[in-house]
Amino acid sequence: MTLVILYVLTFAIFLGLDILGLTFLIKPVFARDIGPLLLDSFRLVPAFVFYAFYIGVLLYFVSWPAITQDKTLVWVFLNAALIGAMGYGTYEFTNLATLKDWTAQMVATDFTWGVVLTGVSATVGVWATRAFT
Numbered sequence: 153m154t155l156v157i158l159y160v161l162t163f164a165i166f167l168g169l170d171i172l173g174l175t176f177l178i179k180p181v182f183a184r185d186i187g188p189l190l191l192d193s194f195r196l197v198p199a200f201v202f203y204a205f206y207i208g209v210l211l212y213f214v215s216w217p218a219i220t221q222d223k224t225l226v227w228v229f230l231n232a233a234l235i236g237a238m239g240y241g242t243y244e245f246t247n248l249a250t251l252k253d254w255t256a257q258m259v260a261t262d263f264t265w266g267v268v269l270t271g272v273s274a275t276v277g278v279w280a281t282r283a284f285t
Contacts, residue, residue, distance in 0.1 A: 162277030232274030240266025
């Protein structure tokens, strides 16, 4: 049951924070640089698939080991941030290398957001799970 609680809490934290980040940090930068390519509203199914898989990977490599091996919250944040850097970095740097209108500011904004979002979500998820179980 602890794993289910950890997953649901981490998922909710990640989703809630990402809605704020996408709205106030990412969208203004992306709208300025690639506005005509953006949808008016996101596609729910691909977004859900990404979130569900990404949180599953985050739990597998960071959050669940932190729970079962009693790792510190600093350990959780640093390792989760590393996964964020890998995931968001892959997306952003590949786009910068292959798409003509992709900008360094888009990369810096989304990459930084992904690192912080992933680190904070995993850390708060582990902290809250420990508090509730």
